[in-house]
Amino acid sequence: METIKNYLEAMFANLPNTVEVKNAKDELLSMMEDKYTELINEGKPENEAVGIVISEFGNLDELAESLGIATVINQEDESTDRRMLSTDEVINFVADYTRRRFVLAFGVMMCIFAPIGPIMFSALGETIGFGRIELVGVLFLFVFAAIGVGAIVFSAFMNNEWKFMDKELCTIDLSTAEAIARSKSENQMTRGLYLTIGIVLCIISIIPVIVLDTVFSSGLSFITEGIGPSFIFIGAGIGVLLIQMSSAKDAAYSKLLSLNDVNTVAGNYEPVKKERKNYVSSAAKDIMSMYWKIVLCIYLIASFTSFNWGSTWLIWPIAGVLRKPIEKILCADRG
Amino acid sequence: MIEISSDVIRGYNDTIILFILLDEPSYGYEISKRIRSLSEDKYIIKETTLYSAFTRMEKNGYIESYSQNAENGKKRTYYRITQLGKEYYLEKCAEWNLTKEVVEKFIRGDK
Numbered sequence: 028m029e030t031i032k033n034y035l036e037a038m039f040a041n042l043p044n045t046v047e048v049k050n051a052k053d054e055l056l057s058m059m060e061d062k063y064t065e066l067i068n069e070g071k072p073e074n075e076a077v078g079i080v081i082s083e084f085g086n087l088d089e090l091a092e093s094l095g096i097a098t099v100i101n102q103e104d105e106s107t108d109r110r111m112l113s114t115d116e117v118i119n120f121v122a123d124y125t126r127r128r129f130v131l132a133f134g135v136m137m138c139i140f141a142p143i144g145p146i147m148f149s150a151l152g153e154t155i156g157f158g159r160i161e162l163v164g165v166l167f168l169f170v171f172a173a174i175g176v177g178a179i180v181f182s183a184f185m186n187n188e189w190k191f192m193d194k195e196l197c198t199i200d201l202s203t204a205e206a207i208a209r210s211k212s213e214n215q216m217t218r219g220l221y222l223t224i225g226i227v228l229c230i231i232s233i234i235p236v237i238v239l240d241t242v243f244s245s246g247l248s249f250i251t252e253g254i255g256p257s258f259i260f261i262g263a264g265i266g267v268l269l270i271q272m273s274s275a276k277d278a279a280y281s282k283l284l285s286l287n288d289v290n291t292v293a294g295n296y297e298p299v300k301k302e303r304k305n306y307v308s309s310a311a312k313d314i315m316s317m318y319w320k321i322v323l324c325i326y327l328i329a330s331f332t333s334f335n336w337g338s339t340w341l342i343w344p345i346a347g348v349l350r351k352p353i354e355k356i357l358c359a360d361r362g
Numbered sequence: 363m364i365e366i367s368s369d370v371i372r373g374y375n376d377t378i379i380l381f382i383l384l385d386e387p388s389y390g391y392e393i394s395k396r397i398r399s400l401s402e403d404k405y406i407i408k409e410t411t412l413y414s415a416f417t418r419m420e421k422n423g424y425i426e427s428y429s430q431n432a433e434n435g436k437k438r439t440y441y442r443i444t445q446l447g448k449e450y451y452l453e454k455c456a457e458w459n460l461t462k463e464v465v466e467k468f469i470r471g472d473k
Contacts (some may be wrong), residue, residue, distance in 0.1 A: 051413060051417075054390060054413055054416075054439055055409050055410070055413055057389075057390060057391075057436075057438060057439070058390040058391045058394065058409050058412070058413075059409060061390070061391030061392075062391055062394070065391075065395075083406055083408055083409065084408060084409050084410060085408025085409055085410030085411055086408070086410055087410065089408070089410040089411055089414045090410050090413065090414050092414065092418070094417075
């Protein structure tokens with residue numbers, strides 16, 4: 028049976044990776060499989076069965092019309108001038124992409140952590156009766172915010188060596204694409220786990236403050252006013268980090284798979300549809316490309332003017348949720 | 363050994379497949395098997411011929427495809443004939459009768 032599969036694979040190797048081609052391959056394989064199984068059940072030796080199946084397969088030219096691939100069969104495919112990514116490059120890309128996402132997520136986490144300083148030190152100040160110590164907390168806030176913002180800005184400059192992937196046409200070979208498609212589906216479990224833990228952390232981060240408030244209802248304001256509320260930010264910070272990291276690898280795999288479009292060789296995976304967004308105007312496109320930078324500006328302005336770092340971090344999750352609807356509005360209908 | 367004319371049979375692949383689907387919906391290999399047995403092993407349809415006929419006839423609205431799990435649990439694409447397909451089949455039958463009638467007039471077994 029392996030021989031038949033390989034034969035079919037070889038026949039289809041130079042065909043474009045379209046849904047029609049994949050359907051044809053699946054259907055032909057199914058028919059050949061049936062025929063092979065029956066021949067074996069009739070007591071034919073394997074070699075003979077394979078020989079019969081292959082000899083009765085027919086000619087790919089016959090499929091040209093139904094697959095809309097006449098041009099491909101009759102002429103050299105034009106994918107030769109594409110830049111071929113090697114397996115090593117692909118592995119490095121996934122690693123770099125994940126690292127960049129981590130730096131970004133880390134930056135966001137630091138921004139969320141920032142209010143912990145003032146909260147802890149103002150509670151401490153109250154407990155020991157030395158209010159001025161609150162200034163140390165404010166100092167912590169600035170340090171955390173600076174590290175966070177620094178990381179976010181820095182992440183934008185990472186991976187410059189991969190910029191070429193957006194500029195020139197690239198492709199990956201069949202076996203690499205298959206391996207990536209496999210890794211992508213294997214990664215789904217991890218992805219779901221990260222996402223779930225992240226969301227759960229965000230939700231349960233409120234629990235310590237309630238529990239501590241109940242247990243230490245009298246006195247000990249350091250625990251109820253300091254440690255309790257701090258847990259909210261720690262939980263939310265780590266939660267948001269996990270949520271962002273959950274899709275990192277998946278996004279990298281999708282990007283790699285989207286390199287192989289209909290003009291490149293056929294594989295056994297569904298090519299990721301390249302998300303071509305037709306924005307209503309070039310201004311809309313520019314706005315969306317700077318989306319997170321704009322959010323960062325809003326966050327900083329809102330935080331510094333209101334000095335309400337305790338709630339301004341909410342801008343991040345809100346911005347995350349709003350992104351898709353905004354994109355929808357700014358995209359022209361694809362008809 | 364004499365083989366059937368591939369040029370002539372090509373024009374009637376659709377008719378042959380539609381004939382088999384008249385009885386009940388079927389899938390790729392079963393159709394090819396029935397063609398083989400009904401023709402007493404004289405016509406073995408190629409997989410690529412069969413598949414291109416399926417896609418062409420589906421596009422023309424003569425047949426419809428749906429997937430269904432076979433007895434052994436394997437997922438298969440089944441094809442069923444449509445009303446349009448039945449009309450087309452009858453047309454092709456009439457066409458063949460006429461063709462056969464005309465060609466017959468020029469066929470002589472001896473020299």
